[in-house]
Amino acid sequence: MNFSFSLRQAWTALILFAVIVPAAVVMIWYGQHLFEERLNDGLRAEHSANQLLRNEIESEIKRFETLLLNKGDPLSFLLDRKDDPIATRNIHSLLTNIVRREHAVHEVTILSMQGEVITNIHPRDRSAGEGPPSPETFQSTAQGGLGPSYQSLKVVIPRFGKAAVGSPKRVEGRYSISMTVPLGEPAGAVLIALIDIDKLWQADAVEERNERKENKRDYILNQHKMLLTEIENTRYRPGDGMAHLNLASFDEAGDKDLEVHSYIGATDQLVYGTATSIPSLGWVLVSEVNSTHIIQPIYASLAEIFFIPLLGMFIFAWFALYLAKRTIAPVERASEAMDQVARGDYDLALHPSGINELDRLAVIFNRMAHERKSSEGMLRASEEKFRSLAESSPVGIFQMNSPGNVDYVNDRCTELVGLKEKEILAFGWLLAVYPDDKKRLDRALDEFIAFGERFHQELRWRHKDGTVFWTLVHIVPVQETDASPTFYIGTLTDLTEFKEAEEENIRLEEQYRQAQKDESIGRLAGGVAHDLNNLLVPILGYAEILRHDLDKSDVLQEPAEEIQRAGIMARNLVRKLLAFSRKQTLEYMPVNLNEAASEMEKLLRHTTHDDVELQVIRSPDIKTILADSGQIEQVILNLSVNAQDAMTDGGHLTIETALVDLNKNEAKNFQALEPGEYVMLTVSDTGQGMDEETRSQIYEPFFSTKGEQGTGLGLATVHGIVKQHGGHIVVDSELGHGTTFKVYLPVSAHEPVSDKTVAGTHGGLTGSETIMLVDDDEPVRHLAETFLKRQGYKVLSTNNGKESLAILDNHNEPLHLLLTDVVMPGLNGKELFEKAAERRSNLKVLYMSGYTEDIVIDRGGLDEGTTLIHKPFTIKTLATKVREVLDEQ
Template sequence: MGRDSSTQTPSREVQNLQERLRAISYVTRRFAEETTDYARLLDTVAETLGDTLRDSCMVFLLDDPPETVTAVAMHAPDAHVLEQFRESFRDRKIPLSAQPAFQRIVTTGEPILAPRLSATETSPERARWQEKLGLHSALLVPLRVQGRSLGILSLARFRPESPPFDEQDQELAQNLADHAALAMENARLFAAAERARAAVHRSEESRRQFIEASPIARYVISANDLRVMEVNAAALALYGYSRDEFLRLSLNDLRHPDDRQRLMAALDAAGDDHTAGLAKHRRKDGSVLYVEGGSQLASYHGEPARFVVVTDQTKRVRAEQERDQTAERLQSTLDSMKEGYTIMDRELRYVYVNRAGAEQTHLTREELLGRTPLELYPGFEDTPIHLALQAALDTGQPQRVENRFVHSDGETGFFELYIQPVPEGLVVLSVDQTDQRRAENRRDSLEEQLRQAQKMEAVGRLAGGIAHDFNNVLSVILGYGEDILATLKEGDPIREDLQEIHAAATRAAELTRQLLMFSRQQVFEPKVVSLNDVLTGMERMLRRVLGEHLELITSFAPELGRIRADRGHLEQVVLNLVVNARDAMPNGGRLTIETCNVSLDEAFTQNHLGSSPGEYVFLGVTDTGLGMDAATRTRIFEPFFTTKELGKGTGLGLSTVLGIVQQSGGGIWVYSEEGHGTTFKVYLPRVDAELDVRPSVRPTADLLGSETVLLVEDEPGVREVARRVLERAGYQVLVVESPLEALLVGDTYPAEIQLLVTDVVMPKLSGADLAARLLEKRPSIKVLYMSGYTDRGIVSSGVLDGSVPFLQKPFTSEQLARKVRQVLDDAH
């Protein structure tokens, strides 16, 4: 009779629910009891479902590969149905392709509920089978775990009185199927674990037997705490422990303290990988043991462990250490040599280079080794060194060569090489003579500078003496010339001739002035000035001097220091250098004038005779002209030396520059090559003082006076000219020709004498000594020196640096009158 829920009594529903719960409880309990035999589990599922639902149940599992299924459990309350099941399904692989419903469940994982089967919905063969057995309802649910299909649970109604399957039946079947699938998975995992444990046990036993039987030292350590877990006889013999002692150790006990930190680092770096290498261990007696080997991570007695194998390498390591120590001593000895020691193979490849050898090449050993000089130095094949190396290889004979070599960084070196052939190639001993050559060149340069300085000093003394005599003569010519010109009227026929005589004397006076500048006997009036200010004031004039075909570039340092120099003389230096540069650029070019602050060190002064370390102001004058050869450069500062055509230069321009610069405490050097222009570098001492203010020029009308002047001059012509000029200016003049007469006048003259005007160089008593003796008796008397040149006496008195009033011969009437008035009006 069919089952209708609307007519079923509540007690029947409760009874069905209780039966389902008992079925679930029973199956769950069986699952807990059975952990590996999932065939019995599935029999239980089939039997429980069949009994609970009072009809047939079969379990099919997917085969491998999953293209077929096989019946593994079946239950039917009717014997003829069960027999038909066995006949149709036992020991048969049923293709999923022949069972669309099975294929669908495996693919989708969704159950199929067919409450009432119809013969028209299946194949004729299947319809006959259903009719024969009386199959009228079916329920198929999947066996799945973690989204993976394991098989199918198939339930069927054959009894006519059995109701069709409903959703409650499907829920019960799916519940038991899910439990069965989970139990199957657990059973599979448990079986796999058991197999793994058995394999591990067999493996560990094999390993233990292998370790014990091995003639090589082997032991097992825990991967967790490094304690020893197993050891063989070979390891006991190697380390000197008994078995019980060894098993109480850890790897840290075996390792030498010096090597423990490296051990831990190696194990941390290895992780789960194997380790290998050389290690420093200790025997039981404390002696050092060097072992080589490795370890492999595996399981031992269920614990992660490392299987260690080691071999004794102590003798080898000791031999290597001895060899290394010998090599180090040899390396240290070779590196302590001042000479370069190089070994090359027969292809001239660097095989060994000591420290000095590498330093000589200006390269590192790493850059040298394995390479040839041909690779490192382009053009090396054309050098004498290469020819000597090749000759040593070809002839087998030692070679010696001296060579000037240009390094890759552009620096030049000088070397003496001794090349010795050996079977493997060449041994080269290289002696670096660069410093020696530089010292020789510096010595030669300084000797040449000294010879030049001595020659210039001699020329300067000669020029100064000549200038002195000429200045006396020129003073007379200029003085009398001015007197006569003053008496001649405009248009007088001899006035023009006299003016030419006066002009010629003035030009001659300029020449003597330049000679005195060169000989550093020209008195100058130093003031604290700014070189930038001087150059800025001259710039317009310099551009006119250069002309339009030359470009002038200026570069003045903004914070330029101050210098102490005669402004007029400084302008003379700049002008002479600019004119010299202009004449060196007849076809146009560029002139650069620059200034900056510089510090000169000992290295500079060692190579530049006459210079001193310190702070300087630099003046650079660079042209792009013709340049000079070495012979010309050595003579350019000589007076009257010129490369210009006859009549186009006196040859005093650069000699004057030299004299002014040296008299200002500085130095000048020239750098020039033919075709590459010229640079003059001037260095003037920097001073820390305020700028001096330039004094205003007194008008000519204010040059008169009425004071008493004592005039001392041993040259009659000069004495007479000076007397006439001073008397015309209103002064009372006491004229004497010798210092002794002057002392007598100083003792006997009853009135005050305001000014002593005296020549510097006189017989028996110098002007400076005369002034000193007069000042003892007449402290208020003022002094004005005159001279055609200066000697050491007035140098020491301060005349040359401008601290003592001085008038340079030859002088004009106005110059004498102006200087006398200036000295008398000076409050000091």
């Protein structure tokens, strides 16, 4: 196997294995040896301190034995004379001095051989200035018996001249031992001293011997490994078992040369511990020191010892690496320079390194790089000229190595098709051609490859965002020899604006033709409506009067009713003519489409066939539209009736409302609609549907697919109403798949009008005021005059404005109302009122007209909002309107 490595790696390995590794091995070995030696020294010191402390504790116990034995003879002598008050005071004084001077002595008591307390001294008796007790006090103390401190002790009577030490016992929460000596020979009493082990532990001699620090601690265990002394700053208290600590190796604690163990100590930290036994007491003295207290000083001393060798080793290694770098760096720079030249970067020049051989190589390399840079610079400038021309071109430019395989596109190309350059290069620009044009493109490319010298086609493309646009594609072959083309150059020219303008012209021409047709129909309908309305006024009016005057049982009542019904049907027909020509007069008010749909649902539930299922879906977030509620209901009714008629075998009829927000592109698809919110009414059925030819004629007046049963005005009326409301209607239908109509009506900011009657009462429909009636149509004028007089009014009737003014000039009585036609020969209604108002300033006016609203405004000169009653009107409508105008304040 061949291994490869760099010069830097070789030099580094040589320095590492020849110098650093051997030196490191030696220092590690020596450091480990020195560490162990220093550690043993520290542990020996701790072990020695433990043994010294053990010896001093034993000495302290022996000192107490000697002290008590020395007091034995004096106390024995005084006890023989205890009835003497002086002897009693002396006994008390001796015992008090023991308690006062020895802090470890907790309590001193003299017991008779029968176990009776002769005297007892407590720590409270240490107070300075206390005098000896009186005989009565002494006697009282003696009769008190054993105190609580002795109740758990077993007193051992030693031989004369000996002291006995009892086992440790818990007294008042602390551990104490009893020391007993006999008094007299034979012993007549015993002296018992209760020694607090913690106070013994704090004896001055021991404290001076070893001032314990926070990192070290000493404590005493009994033979059952139960703690006898306090351990400060730990969770252990006297009486706690310590067997759970790793003290098993202390069972044979003795005076060995070195017996130190490592374990988790009383402070729950790693410690070094040593122990020695106190045979006379059956205790074990344990000494612990934190491991960090031993190890950290050792590490500090090792750091001082090895600092100089390590520093020397690092200086040597640095110097060796520096020499290696001086040798290797020029070689590495030369390698990097060659790599950059291979990537086309010639700006890195090699500088002298101080090594002759490498400097000569650098000069040759720099010369070669300079020559290569000059030649490629000229080539790059030539390419940049072409690229700048291509990238700044307003048309897309592409290059193909074969038809369909693109290897270059400019930014304009990617912008047109909406694909990234890498997507076009990977999949070809045919990816974005509109699917319907791909077959035509394939045929044209085949002909171009086989015969043509140029490719010239108009194609549709699908942008990545889904929009479709037109382009002119032009491709020419490029031949470097007489053989087949080497590659192809092509351009894409955006024709979208041109095509849109062309389509817009076609659409505008169609709209213009439709507008002309609608205008012609409108003029015809308006003229016919005026004449019919004037004829219908007397027909409906006299029929209503006739029905009112005849008894309900009269045989003429039915003919009068039929005359009135025929008049109403004729009036509705006129309204339909005006609706599809968009000439009818509308009463706009805020309308909630949900409420209109609900009203029509009530009617349709009773009129739809049993095999037609009706469903009404109301949008909860619908908004108000400004519309004529009656006309909107007419739209719903006409569409629903047509849908029902299309379902000869039954089906589903669905009426749905919704709130839609049309954006600019969506609104553009609908004629004359602006972007914004619209209320959408959808009426759909599952009937037989329509073909394209039928769909193109459904809004034409008198076009019907129902034969003799249809009038051809239903959808024409719907179309006219929707357009007059500023909306739009679209149809979606296919043969055998049903039909869906969608009506878009603009949203209004007004609130819907309540269903409650707005106008108040005016005290009935009769009156006694004077009215001037002016109309050039005799039947209309005669009917109005007859009816108004029947209602109690005084009527001055004329057929033109000039005659009306003459009558007004000669009429000296009050005149309350001018009821006039709008369009008349001579003076029109507005001009007549203006001249009449000059003569009678309080005169009120009510206009009437059979013309459409646009003619009334244009020819009559009336302002929008003027009080106007439309012909044909009923006599009740006339009476109501007259009363309203007269009662206005």
